[in-house]
Amino acid sequence: GIQVEQSPPDLILQEGANSTLRCNFSDSVNNLQWFHQNPWGQLINLFYIPSGTKQNGRLSATTVATERYSLLYISSSQTTDSGVYFCAVPSGGGADGLTFGKGTHLIIQP
């Protein structure tokens, strides 16, 4: 099946810093989603981004489908950005189920 690799696995930053999270995937996909899992376990959909660039406030994402990677940018980090960031792509076989990466664990220190 499709493989999803995220880097870095862990990231500790000071409040106000910027960060870039990367997601590589092993096969062609027709969509990609980024999620944030907060410290209470809730998974929030950040972006549905099959290709191109999208922005939502301090967050933006870029997917280069032809090169099989996506980047999530977080600018001016806040402590509420802490948590685990997952990217996920369709598992294949015609269904919409997703294969998730192992996530990037982000800690923003005040």
Next chain:
Amino acid sequence: EAGVAQSPRYKIIEKRQSVAFWCNPISGHATLYWYQQILGQGPKLLIQFQNNGVVDDSQLPKDRFSAERLKGVDSTLKIQPAKLEDSAVYLCASSLSGGGYTFGSGTRLTVV
């Protein structure tokens, strides 16, 4: 709009007992998913429904897990009998066909 509702929030059972989880998706979302998330890992798909039909259950351990979606709305996931390795968070999600997911808050299961 209301989110994806799940219950219970927490459940502790002994091994070999049975347990059931309930999910109510966002109104109008035809696709419903159950995922299992073991501590420190990303969620893993167990089963996907389109309306009340199963689209993909290839990763569902069918000897002990079962799921149904009555009338294409609510869904229940059952484990019988539970094993220690079933301890995880069980997440329900729904989506419009081909669209982004919305996840519920999950049910944290501990098997002792």
